[in-house]
Amino acid sequence: MASLARIRPTIQRRLPLVRAIQTAADSSQLREGASHSEPFTVKLHEDSFRGYRTEAPDLDIEVTKEQLLTMYKQMNVVRRMEMAADALYKQKLIRGFCHLAIGQEAVSVGMEHGTTHQDRIISSYRTHPFAVLRGGSIKGLIGELLGRQCGMSHGKGGSMHVFTPAFQGGHGIVGAQVPLGAGLAFAAKYEDKPIATYAMYGDGASNQGQVFESFNMAKLWNLPCVFVCENNKYGMGTSAERSSSNTEYFTRGDKIPGIQANGMDILAVLKAVRHTKDWVVSGKGPILLEFVTYRYGGHSMSDPGTTYRTREEVQRMRSTQDPIRGLQRYIEEWGLASEQDLKTMDKEAKAEVDQAVEEAKQSPLPFEKDLWSDIYAKGTEPPFMRGREREEIHTF
Amino acid sequence: MAGRETRKMNMYQGVRDALSNAMMRDDTAVVFGEDVAFGGVFRCTMGLAEEFGRERVFNTPLTEQGIAGFGIGLAAMGHTAIAEIQFADYIYPAFDQIVNEAAKYRFRSGGQFSAGGLTIRCPSMAVGHGGHYHSQSPEGFFMGGAGLKVRTSIHTGSCLFDIFVQIVIPRSPIQAKGLLLASIRDPNPVIFMEPKVLYRSSVEQVPIDDYELPLGRAETLTPGSDLTLLSWGTPVYHCETALHMLGSPPESLARHVPQSLRSAKVELIDLRTILPWDVETVAESVSRTGRLVVVHEAGRTGGVGAEIGAEIQKRCFLKLNAPVKLVTGWDTPVPMQYEKFYMPDPLRILDAVVETLTY
Ligand SMILES: Cc1ncc(C[n+]2csc(CCOP(=O)(O)OP(=O)(O)O)c2C)c(N)n1
Ligand SMILES: [Mg+2]
Numbered sequence: 001m002a003s004l005a006r007i008r009p010t011i012q013r014r015l016p017l018v019r020a021i022q023t024a025a026d027s028s029q030l031r032e033g034a035s036h037s038e039p040f041t042v043k044l045h046e047d048s049f050r051g052y053r054t055e056a057p058d059l060d061i062e063v064t065k066e067q068l069l070t071m072y073k074q075m076n077v078v079r080r081m082e083m084a085a086d087a088l089y090k091q092k093l094i095r096g097f098c099h100l101a102i103g104q105e106a107v108s109v110g111m112e113h114g115t116t117h118q119d120r121i122i123s124s125y126r127t128h129p130f131a132v133l134r135g136g137s138i139k140g141l142i143g144e145l146l147g148r149q150c151g152m153s154h155g156k157g158g159s160m161h162v163f164t165p166a167f168q169g170g171h172g173i174v175g176a177q178v179p180l181g182a183g184l185a186f187a188a189k190y191e192d193k194p195i196a197t198y199a200m201y202g203d204g205a206s207n208q209g210q211v212f213e214s215f216n217m218a219k220l221w222n223l224p225c226v227f228v229c230e231n232n233k234y235g236m237g238t239s240a241e242r243s244s245s246n247t248e249y250f251t252r253g254d255k256i257p258g259i260q261a262n263g264m265d266i267l268a269v270l271k272a273v274r275h276t277k278d279w280v281v282s283g284k285g286p287i288l289l290e291f292v293t294y295r296y297g298g299h300s301m302s303d304p305g306t307t308y309r310t311r312e313e314v315q316r317m318r319s320t321q322d323p324i325r326g327l328q329r330y331i332e333e334w335g336l337a338s339e340q341d342l343k344t345m346d347k348e349a350k351a352e353v354d355q356a357v358e359e360a361k362q363s364p365l366p367f368e369k370d371l372w373s374d375i376y377a378k379g380t381e382p383p384f385m386r387g388r389e390r391e392e393i394h395t396f
Numbered sequence: 397m398a399g400r401e402t403r404k405m406n407m408y409q410g411v412r413d414a415l416s417n418a419m420m421r422d423d424t425a426v427v428f429g430e431d432v433a434f435g436g437v438f439r440c441t442m443g444l445a446e447e448f449g450r451e452r453v454f455n456t457p458l459t460e461q462g463i464a465g466f467g468i469g470l471a472a473m474g475h476t477a478i479a480e481i482q483f484a485d486y487i488y489p490a491f492d493q494i495v496n497e498a499a500k501y502r503f504r505s506g507g508q509f510s511a512g513g514l515t516i517r518c519p520s521m522a523v524g525h526g527g528h529y530h531s532q533s534p535e536g537f538f539m540g541g542a543g544l545k546v547r548t549s550i551h552t553g554s555c556l557f558d559i560f561v562q563i564v565i566p567r568s569p570i571q572a573k574g575l576l577l578a579s580i581r582d583p584n585p586v587i588f589m590e591p592k593v594l595y596r597s598s599v600e601q602v603p604i605d606d607y608e609l610p611l612g613r614a615e616t617l618t619p620g621s622d623l624t625l626l627s628w629g630t631p632v633y634h635c636e637t638a639l640h641m642l643g644s645p646p647e648s649l650a651r652h653v654p655q656s657l658r659s660a661k662v663e664l665i666d667l668r669t670i671l672p673w674d675v676e677t678v679a680e681s682v683s684r685t686g687r688l689v690v691v692h693e694a695g696r697t698g699g700v701g702a703e704i705g706a707e708i709q710k711r712c713f714l715k716l717n718a719p720v721k722l723v724t725g726w727d728t729p730v731p732m733q734y735e736k737f738y739m740p741d742p743l744r745i746l747d748a749v750v751e752t753l754t755y
Contacts, residue, residue, distance in 0.1 A: 183469020377583030
């Protein structure tokens with residue numbers, strides 16, 4: 001037993017020497033009044049960011065009423081969509097693996113607002129929101145989960161395999177997308193495109209060797225790549241402290257500067273994304289960006305999410321740091337919309353998702369011909385391929 | 397070859413010529429890998445950095461998994477990514493990227509993205525003293541690793557399994573150049589394994605123009621009717637030597653080669669593409685000859701020969717006059733001291749041919 005105790009990781013409960021960032025979702029303040037028509041400036045909480053080998057971004061951010069309302073709507077839509085997926089899974093209409101991003105909406109929606117669809121985002125398997133925000137439809141997403149023709153990958157991939165022209169996917173092998181991100185960024189640099197590539201991974205994935213390989217290549221070649229660690233505190237059932245000798249993920253790029261940002265306040269996310277986009281597009285090379293966030297549900301549908309953390313912890317995050325409630329408070333307090341207006345928007349989001357779910361359910365199973373499509377490049381297929389039984393032969 | 401301008405080249409020069417041709421025609425093509433900007437361990441990229449610039453021919457860190465993943469990302473953006481893994485022995489860290497990302501990107505994304513523009517070159521097979529980590533032939537590991545594609549011939553009603561990453565192994569400078577250009581331009585990912593002992597030892601008059609040789613197609617080097625001898629890469633030459641010995645055995649061997657076998661007509665085939673392999677050509681040949689000997693350097697268990705043997709016994713069962721015979725490396729690490737005993741050599745091939753002809 002003594003030897004067992006020795007190999008158990010030492011969990012450091014160190015007192016932070018520097019001030020920790022805070023993850024309240026609603027601590028930003030208006031600078032002046034909030035305009036209904038003009039952009040206005042908001043001051044983020046002073047503990048929204050930390051910098052490593054670089055100054056933290058300044059705390060002022062310019063927003064518009066319209067943008068805040070759009071963000072609010074989108075966060076509601078993607079949460080409703082994930083809840084719908086949860087229900088469909090429990091009805092056994094969705095099979096296989098399914099990872100939901102409920103609680104992490106400020107990251108996906110904030111990133112969407114800080115980038116254009118020319119920018120590139122590649123991430124893991126917890127990415128339904130990105131696929132929908134970046135050119136996909138809810139119907140296409142739910143259809144993919146259900147394995148239907150209308151799915152984004154024609155129903156052939158499922159939850160972990162969602163892509164759009166502006167979202168390079170959807171990758172199920174932990175960490176594998178990170179070097180791909182370096183390649184995407186290199187392509188952009190090669191073509192002299194003034195765009196950013198965001199290569200995203202989790203706190204668990206951050207310990208994969210290829211993540212460090214990618215950092216090194218990116219720094220060596222000065223690639224316009226933002227490495228985004230979505231630190232939701234757990235990799236499956238293992239807390240960050242138990243998986244990582246250094247849980248300050250924004251400092252793990254060695255010579256690559258890093259920024260840690262409050263991933264629960266969408267305005268801090270937006271500011272960090274704008275800041276890092278400017279950074280890489282101006283030719284300063286790669287940068288790390290850690291979003292401190294939280295996943296409310298289990299790792300996947302087969303994980304209740306309560307064996308390795310307490311119910312109280314989840315409950316506390318939900319009730320005090322929820323990103324959607326945070327934005328709601330801003331909108332209401334700054335007089336941009338009334339509680340009633342927002343309730344109406346919630347209802348609309350729910351109706352939009354419900355309708356998409358119904359439409360997706362109507363979509364048939366994949367075409368039989370799709371059993372043989374997208375295997376080889378068009379025009380290079382072999383003359384024939386066998387199907388599910390001996391007599392079933394497909395001719396190209 | 398008639399009327400075409402040629403130059404005497406060895407195989408590394410043939411590879412280099414193909415890379416240069418590819419980069420000339422395709423502005424998106426880049427070459428990267430460990431030390432490639434300096435020419436690479438085997439000089440295959442000599443002078444390319446000077447010719448095309450350091451932005452297009454660049455060294456990577458020692459990062460095989462990263463190289464593969466980076467190449468896939470680059471290819472996904474429509475670029476031509478030509479990666480070098482310094483030795484085929486070091487492709488294992490990249491296995492995950494090749495099998496899980498490169499091979500499945502197109503399928504997983506419903507055709508929206510693919511790694512089709514990716515070619516991974518790697519020096520492979522033995523030189524005689526490479527030992528555990530410089531002599532391996534890992535082609536077999538990729539055979540079933542990536543998900544199956546099932547190819548059917550309507551004529552025979554049977555099928556061939558292969559995967560979405562192709563594997564190509566040339567036997568000579570002319571072959572290397574044409575097959576590499578075809579691999580680079582093929583819209584599916586390709587692993588191109590270059591038998592390293594042939595880099596210098598194999599020399600031919602190679603056309604200097606830009607040409608391609610077909611992937612997925614075996615080449616019959618000597619026609620025959622009594623036995624099919626199938627190989628790829630370095631052992632193709634050992635097969636030729638063995639066939640010479642069969643026709644006119646040196647004195648020391650004469651008593652092991654029955655007179656009646658010396659005029660046997662053996663059909664020698666170079667498989668060239670290991671995946672998808674040219675089952676039609678091989679099956680057609682074995683249907684005529686009734687006998688098959690497969691020679692490869694990799695170990696036997698789970699090797700390419702096992703796959704070919706299984707398929708051929710199924711397709712040609714009633715035509716076979718002898719069991720399919722495999723001449724392969726042994727199921728041990730490639731040994732440093734006794735490498736020449738590990739490799740299938742002309743003697744072991746001759747022995748297998750005699751045994752199969754007299755079965
Ligand atoms: C190479 C590999 N190893 C293990 C797994 C199984 N697995 C899937 S997700 C996961 C945890 C990843 O945690 P993190 O990176 O923090 O991402 P999160 O799920 O929190 O978004 C593990 C171990 C995998 N998919 N791929
Ligand atoms: Mg995590």
